[in-house]
Amino acid sequence: MVIRSLVSVVDDDESVRESLPDLLREFGFAVQAFSSAEEFLASDCVGQTKCLILDIAMPGMSGPDLQRELTRRRQEMPIVFITALGDETVRPHVLEQGAVECLFKPFSETALLEALNAALRVS
Amino acid sequence: MSRIADSHQDVADLDVADLESVISTLELSRRPTRPPDHASENRALVALVEAMTASPDDILQNLVETALDLCRAGSAGLSLLDGDRKRFRWAAVAGQWASYLGDGTPRDFGPCGTVLDRNVALLFSRPERHFKYFAFAKPYVEEGLLIPFYVGGQAVGTIWVMAHDPSRAFDAEDLRVMTNLAHFAAAAYAARTRQVAVRADVSSALATEESLHGKLQSCTEAVVRHLDAAFARIWVTTQDKRVLELQASAGMYTHLDGAHSRVPVGHSEIGLIAQERTPHVTNDVVNDPRLSDPDWARAEGMVAFAGYPLVVGGQAVGVLAMFSRKPISQATTETLSTTADTIAQGIQRAQGEAALRRSEAFLTEAQRLSSTGSFSWRVATDEITWSEQAYRIFEFDRAVPVTFELIGSRVHPEDVLLLYEMIDRARGDGSDFEYEHRLQMADYSVKYLHLVAHGTRDQDGQLEYIGAVQDVTERRLSEEALGKARSEFAHVARVTSLGALTASIAHEVNQPLSGIITNASTCLRMLAADPPNVDGARETARRTIRDGNRASEVITRLRALFSKKDATTESVDLNEATREVIALSRSELQRSRAILRPELGDDLPPVTGDRVQLQQVILNLLLNASEAMSGVDDRPRQLVIRTARDEGDRVRLSVQDAGVGVEPQGVDKLFEAFYTTKSGGMGIGLSVSRSIIESHHGRLWAAPNDGPGATFSFSIPRRSEGVTGAHSLGAIGRLL
Numbered sequence: 001m002v003i004r005s006l007v008s009v010v011d012d013d014e015s016v017r018e019s020l021p022d023l024l025r026e027f028g029f030a031v032q033a034f035s036s037a038e039e040f041l042a043s044d045c046v047g048q049t050k051c052l053i054l055d056i057a058m059p060g061m062s063g064p065d066l067q068r069e070l071t072r073r074r075q076e077m078p079i080v081f082i083t084a085l086g087d088e089t090v091r092p093h094v095l096e097q098g099a100v101e102c103l104f105k106p107f108s109e110t111a112l113l114e115a116l117n118a119a120l121r122v123s
Numbered sequence: 124m125s126r127i128a129d130s131h132q133d134v135a136d137l138d139v140a141d142l143e144s145v146i147s148t149l150e151l152s153r154r155p156t157r158p159p160d161h162a163s164e165n166r167a168l169v170a171l172v173e174a175m176t177a178s179p180d181d182i183l184q185n186l187v188e189t190a191l192d193l194c195r196a197g198s199a200g201l202s203l204l205d206g207d208r209k210r211f212r213w214a215a216v217a218g219q220w221a222s223y224l225g226d227g228t229p230r231d232f233g234p235c236g237t238v239l240d241r242n243v244a245l246l247f248s249r250p251e252r253h254f255k256y257f258a259f260a261k262p263y264v265e266e267g268l269l270i271p272f273y274v275g276g277q278a279v280g281t282i283w284v285m286a287h288d289p290s291r292a293f294d295a296e297d298l299r300v301m302t303n304l305a306h307f308a309a310a311a312y313a314a315r316t317r318q319v320a321v322r323a324d325v326s327s328a329l330a331t332e333e334s335l336h337g338k339l340q341s342c343t344e345a346v347v348r349h350l351d352a353a354f355a356r357i358w359v360t361t362q363d364k365r366v367l368e369l370q371a372s373a374g375m376y377t378h379l380d381g382a383h384s385r386v387p388v389g390h391s392e393i394g395l396i397a398q399e400r401t402p403h404v405t406n407d408v409v410n411d412p413r414l415s416d417p418d419w420a421r422a423e424g425m426v427a428f429a430g431y432p433l434v435v436g437g438q439a440v441g442v443l444a445m446f447s448r449k450p451i452s453q454a455t456t457e458t459l460s461t462t463a464d465t466i467a468q469g470i471q472r473a474q475g476e477a478a479l480r481r482s483e484a485f486l487t488e489a490q491r492l493s494s495t496g497s498f499s500w501r502v503a504t505d506e507i508t509w510s511e512q513a514y515r516i517f518e519f520d521r522a523v524p525v526t527f528e529l530i531g532s533r534v535h536p537e538d539v540l541l542l543y544e545m546i547d548r549a550r551g552d553g554s555d556f557e558y559e560h561r562l563q564m565a566d567y568s569v570k571y572l573h574l575v576a577h578g579t580r581d582q583d584g585q586l587e588y589i590g591a592v593q594d595v596t597e598r599r600l601s602e603e604a605l606g607k608a609r610s611e612f613a614h615v616a617r618v619t620s621l622g623a624l625t626a627s628i629a630h631e632v633n634q635p636l637s638g639i640i641t642n643a644s645t646c647l648r649m650l651a652a653d654p655p656n657v658d659g660a661r662e663t664a665r666r667t668i669r670d671g672n673r674a675s676e677v678i679t680r681l682r683a684l685f686s687k688k689d690a691t692t693e694s695v696d697l698n699e700a701t702r703e704v705i706a707l708s709r710s711e712l713q714r715s716r717a718i719l720r721p722e723l724g725d726d727l728p729p730v731t732g733d734r735v736q737l738q739q740v741i742l743n744l745l746l747n748a749s750e751a752m753s754g755v756d757d758r759p760r761q762l763v764i765r766t767a768r769d770e771g772d773r774v775r776l777s778v779q780d781a782g783v784g785v786e787p788q789g790v791d792k793l794f795e796a797f798y799t800t801k802s803g804g805m806g807i808g809l810s811v812s813r814s815i816i817e818s819h820h821g822r823l824w825a826a827p828n829d830g831p832g833a834t835f836s837f838s839i840p841r842r843s844e845g846v847t848g849a850h851s852l853g854a855i856g857r858l859l
Contacts, residue, residue: 013634013638015634015635015637015638015666015669015670015673016634016637016638016641018638018642018666019637019638019641019642019645019663019666019670020641022641022642022645022649022659022662022663023641023642023644023645023648026645026648026649026652082637084633084634084637104633105633105634105636105637106633106636106637106639106640106641107637107640108640108644109640109641109644
């Protein structure tokens with residue numbers, strides 16, 4: 001049995017939580033989806049997550065907030081941000097903060113794969 | 124008798140008899156005297172007095188007729204010494220010598236002269252023996268009886284009778300009668316002279332003096348000078364006609380302040396005269412009950428008072444009054460009466476002129492303050508008149524005649540076409556017009572003018588425009604600055620809001636989009652697996668459909684964002700709505716120098732719809748048309764907006780410009796959301812306009828013109844079941 005790497009998806013949008021995990025499973029990953037950063041932090045997946053796919057704009061704790069929190073907890077992991085916002089200042093900022101990639105919705109599966117590979121190479 | 128007297132040079136060769144030999148006054152006392160005919164004499168004198176009163180100008184003639192009659196003479200006359208005292212002029216002649224009226228004799232050589240030299244009545248017999256020129260007078264003089272008469276102690280002439288045949292010899296009775304008549308003549312002459320003098324002085328004063336006060340002061344002085352007044356005064360009523368203000372005083376009192384400076388109408392002598400509009404004359408002033416101060420009158424020796432109301436058009440405008448230490452004669456009252464009339468008219472004219480000058484000054488000042496000039500234009504002759512302020516606005520000298528050429532030389536070159544269009548239209552129309560255009564002054568500075576004109580026709584049907592032109596440069600410049608600031612602000616707002624809108628659209632739409640793409644990718648992989656994961660694929664397909672619907676809902680919600688309020692339905696007069704939009708965008712259109720021609724169809728039926736939304740569409744089309752012409756300089760920037768009935772019970776509105784035009788193939792692209800040819804434009808306008816029109820069950824389209832430019836039109840039905848709400852996707856649906 002292949003031990004699949006765990007990819008956690010944190011996004012408040014339901015259609016993302018429905019569609020993305022399936023695609024990731026087709027890629028060969030194990031996937032857990034969370035509707036909020038708080039929910040993720042409260043779960044026991046934090047330590048096992050090999051790559052975090054993280055929405056930026058969320059009610060409550062935002063994506064960047066979660067990134068900072070994980071750093072604070074020294075539970076860093078490769079993060080691929082996904083966002084529907086078209087703001088061009090967002091991407092450089094989060095990359096500076098250590099994110100592996102920042103993808104703009106809608107993104108192609110190719111772009112997603114590349115980002116995941118880059119994330120796993122890092123770890 | 125210049126004809127006669129001057130000819131005495133020619134008779135130098137005849138024997139000249141000695142002067143004494145022609146004087147035969149002593150004869151008068153030697154001749155038997157006819158009995159006095161007092162009855163006739165009295166009758167004649169009474170008739171003379173009546174005639175004097177009735178027609179004072181004929182007094183001298185009446186006098187000589189009476190002399191002719193009473194002395195049964197062949198001729199009678201009155202000689203007056205001329206002003207330079209060198210000639211006698213025959214001021215009145217009756218009888219056979221009547222035709223010599225106006226003739227005269229020299230002061231130093233003639234019977235009249237001799238009489239005045241000797242200061243005594245003289246009888247001449249056959250005077251031609253000494254005064255040769257008499258030989259040429261016809262009929263021939265047998266005897267002449269001359270009496271001197273005096274006015275104010277000074278000899279001013281003679282009164283004379285002549286016999287033209289030996290049968291009539293004057294006697295002592297004639298001398299007596301003539302002497303009486305001479306006294307009479309003196310008094311009559313003096314009175315007439317006074318009348319003439321007062322009338323002349325008053326007319327002169329009213330005509331030449333500048334101020335009303337000056338005029339009236341000269342009039343009172345004339346009354347004192349010629350009518351022997353102790354003092355004379357004139358009061359003028361105030362505007363409300365309730366108080367008489369003392370305006371002039373001459374003679375013993377010249378001050379204007381004092382007890383009588385303001386007299387209420389109806390109070391005291393003067394006030395009563397004004398109120399009753401009736402003169403009051405008395406030769407026993409001390410005992411006059413209306414006199415306020417009889418002690419003063421007695422102390423000053425006042426005997427007579429005369430007060431006359433100054434009446435014009437049935438209204439009393441003042442009072443003329445005089446006090447005299449001598450009785451006032453009938454002749455004087457006549458004179459005062461006519462003088463009062465003359466002065467009254469003079470006051471009215473002066474007040475009218477003053478009012479006119481005030482209103483002219485007021486108008487001129489108002490024009491100056493508001494930088495408004497007025498003009499008139501007679502269309503048939505192109506005769507143009509400008510007010511002073513108009514000259515100042517155009518910066519031309521007041522002496523320069525105004526022509527269209529002159530005006531054209533000041534009009535800004537870019538607006539000249541505009542101006543001539545307007546003039547041509549005005550020539551034919553006759554209807555009022557209003558316009559704004561610019562001037563370019565000699566130093567190349569620019570002025571903005573706002574012009575209004577009203578057309579009238581005179582009794583010959585000739586068209587004339589009267590108008591005003593106002594320099595609105597300051598206002599325009601600040602409006603332009605404001606307009607620029609406003610449009611910049613709007614632009615920023617639009618960009619900001621669109622930025623926000625874009626972000627919102629992006630966010631709202633990208634979510635389901637992302638889901639669709641992810642699901643589709645998953646679906647493909649699942650179907651490519653061995654064996655294919657059909658259930659999984661089916662699930663992804665279901666999610667795809669769901670996400671598609673979600674996106675659709677998003678668009679719906681976004682469309683609701685576009686319109687700020689819900690559409691309302693009412694009956695809309697499209698012409699009225701268009702006029703309002705034109706009025707709102709007038710300054711914008713004029714800033715872009717578009718020549719707007721509204722051709723709004725009459726009997727346009729009302730349509731049912733949302734008035735504000737329709738106006739947004741009209742505004743959008745107008746502004747687009749104006750923008751399309753922003754680069755046009757070689758032809759008039761004509762913008763025609765038309766409304767008319769359309770077939771199928773519809774109403775059509777079209778906006779035609781003379782701008783850059785559209786490609787027929789590219790027309791549809793124009794209506795796409797976010798499509799724009801304007802740099803910095805947002806392209807929202809036409810797509811939203813189309814969706815508004817479509818929500819009114821109409822259609823909006825564009826077509827190129829035959830000439831330059833394009834025409835955008837919409838056509839909507841008169842009646843609809845109501846404006847449809849936000850469910851039609853319209854142009855925005857093409858986003859996806």
